[in-house]
Amino acid sequence: MSLTLLNVIVAVVIAIAFAAVNAAYLVWAERRGAARIQRRPGPNINGPFGLLQPPLDGIKLMTKQLMIPGGADKILFMVAPVLAMAPAIMSFVTIPFSEGIAAHNMELGVLVIFAFASMGAMAILFAGWGSRNKYSVMASVRAVSQNVSYEIPMLITAITVVMTTGSMDLKEISMAQSGGFWHWNIFPSLQSPLMPISFIIFFICSLAETNRAPFDLGEAESELVAGFHTEYGSMGFGLFFMGEYANIVIGASLTTILFLGGWDCPFGMFPGVWWFLLKIYLLIATFIWIRWTFPRTTIYGLLNLSWKILIPISLFNLLLTAGLLKVF
């Protein structure tokens, strides 16, 4: 009993550490990647390849003065950044990195991750409302309406995958796709011919859910100053920042597990955690690439895309898959 408890604690600590290190170094990767795209070197002087930049930034943010703006709702203001970071880290617990590496395998893994993901919207709403800043309120209203409308197509596509696999267990979903890339969910099968489209919908939704460009309306730097975290300085801002990157890792992991075969090797050889990591970092690189290439959409363009295009298509896909599952 105590051994399993110890196991769980160790696993959870590793998951948290993984999330934190990832979040910190993704900031570095983002800055270097952006610099690469923009034909400049990027942070490269502090440490080899600028690798000391994230800890230095961290030290600075942690030792900065904590400020609560006058008239702000103190409780909401303080809770929001924690609420942005905590669910993201919690989600890591359920993600299986390979057959044996998972902090805690749950039968309802997909459900848990979506449940935690929807708490991110709460954090943004709290931050926007608690700051007592008009820009923050506007940004949080935007971000919440965006998160709510993109959760629907995301869930529907996830349900499609769950239906074909017959399980909500992330490990089983991943195992079901093993044995070469033609088994992966991204490729169409008899039962679900529209899977590539599902994958695109899921990817767009995960971009929108993590508030990344071109869907970064919650931050919208040139319109709403810094969006919902306008009034956050020091580590409050740092937590939002890290929460965003942790969410990106989760989005990429989920996409990998649901569509890209998890830790499966494309050629059926040496499946393992390295394939999983390779896949998620490739996806994250795509996230960064998209961010530094596209301009921002508008709020109505964004909502139209979700309600008029993504939701009908994903619903149709769900129906089709359900019907074909009955037939075959």
Added chain:
Amino acid sequence: MDQGSIQVGTQNVPSPVEAVPSSLVQFAIADKLINLGRANSLWPLTFGLACCAIEMMATGCARFDMSRFGAEVFRPSPRQSDVMIVAGTISKKMQPGIKTLYDQMPEPKWVMALGNCAISGGPFAFEGQYGIVLGADQFLPVDVYVPGCPPRPEALLQGIIELEHKISGWKRWKNPEAV
């Protein structure tokens, strides 16, 4: 306003030349580390007043690339920035706004006066003028002055390096004349 638990302002940061009086409890190493962290991640406020702001943007862009020093993260909100680069002419109408922005920045914070206008009023200081504040140091504690009209991007980079030196006491490069 809640001052928070950390009370380190510009005046509390040990200057590189002055010897810090020893106290009962020493946090020298932690202090050094903290100051290194602060010096190497100076996030400026996106805040341009006039001509010098264009050179400030040019410094952030590809050829000069301030990001090498970890200083490219221009934050639009004063709450998230560490250094205010006063780039341009300060008019009397704008002065209260700049003061507010400065007050909104959390400690520790630094001010850099970029260009002659922010140093002394520059070409716009003449007898009978009615709208110009003669320099940012009339109402802000300026740490680094970068002269020029406008200063070249290299000068701004030099200013950033000087500020880093002032904060941490650690020199990025040796003085070329001493070598």
Added chain:
Amino acid sequence: MILETTQQALQALFAGSVPADEAEAGTPRGNGVLTRDYKTHGYHLDAQVDAAQLLAAVTILDEGGFFIESITGVDWIKENQLEVIYDFSRYDFDACRVVIRTRIPRDKPEVPTISTIYAGANWHERETHDFFGIKFAGHPHLVPLLLPEDADFHPLLKDFKA
């Protein structure tokens, strides 16, 4: 072509009288329409009107398809007068720049607003009010534009001391 028609229309305000050029007479010119040499002056028509005739003159230009370039003032302290200068030009290739000017006494500086005809005159008039203290009667929002909100000085007056 447009030059002649505009000139005639403006001329009609003065019942055909042509004033003497100030360079010749050595005294401030009287009201009326003058044609200027574009090469040296940069504009074609120069009409000095009475403050009461201003709206009529500007209406002529509005109907003629002119756009507003700027409004400004000049402080003629020796003559104890303020002058308001309106610049109008055209978008088409029939180049014609028209200057309308009006002189008002320094102690009672008031002219009617033309922002009812040209919406773009709004800021120009506010700016002129800032600098010279000229009141534009009927202006919807005559508060300082370039000077601070509580400014009560008019810096471009020649007797302004900072």
Added chain:
Amino acid sequence: MSAPIQLRPDETFLLNVGPQHPATHGVLRVKMQMDGEYIVKAETVLGYVHRMHEKMGENRTYAQYLPNLSRLDYLGALGYTHGHVLAIERAAGIEVPERAEYIRAITVELNRVASHLFWFGAFVMDLGGFSPLMYAIQDREHILDMLEAVTGARLTYCYYRFGGLYNDVDDDFIEAAKRFIPRMRKSLKKYDALVSGNIIFQKRLEGIAPVSAEMCRKYGATGPVARGSGINFDVRKNEPYSVYPEFDFDVPVYHECDSLARYKVRMDEMEQSLRIIEQGLETLPDGPIMAEKKPKNIKLPVGDYYQAVETARGSFGIRIVSDGDKNAYRLKLRSPTYSNMHLFDEACEGMLIMDALAFMGSLDLVIPEIDR
């Protein structure tokens, strides 16, 4: 795109955009009466960088005033100094040698390309795309290098003198400019592929913020703003000055009146400027760069002089009222963005805030030039 909505003027709040706001490109403030994301009413507040240029015109001699003009609009500084020297030359009757005028035209056009490049980057940044700014500024740096070699400054040039130039261009400059033109054309194609072809970009600009030709006339809008509204107006063509009649170039005009039209006008203008530079370099005559007969202390005859030039932002006018002294009795600067910005208050009513800020970006604002 935005469906017509019923605004509720009774349930509004006041949003203060600026004076320090990333979208205003400087210290401009707009008080917006908002209904959610929609703007009910906007009022622009100016003067945060009012630097008394007109006052300085009165207490400095004409030559002392020369450097001021480049601080007026630091992005297209040469166009403004050109206006000033032309006004003085017109009033004082100074004949400028042909070579000097050619070099003026070449450098002004180079500066115009630099200004438009900066605008391009800043505009796309307003829409949320960061990388084009970096590319545009890198190209702009090449122009600044060339201009720096000739004029001695990166931004605030004081290169023209009454009657000519401060110094002659050398072969290096001509070589560099000739190399620059094909490179810039290639870059323009790249920008087209990267930005103009992007669907998000088009959707955000197409049909947004229509400004009719009549509105332009009432507000006196000039430059790319007017040309994006179907008005074929360019001071270089309408009131030819300098050696512009010698060059063969087109004035790009778009009739859509929206933000995209204004964008296209500026992108096409860069190409036209390159054409002018190309022709200027080919036909650059030899000769002196300074007028022989030029009074040492410039005093203008009594009178009232106006000079308009086409700068990167529109028609810039300078009015000098002279009483025969060595400094102006009154010096009025008619800045193009002042009139262009004035449109904003009326045009943005009922718009979404993000569209309004994109519209503001499409006006190409330089705040010190508005405030003067």
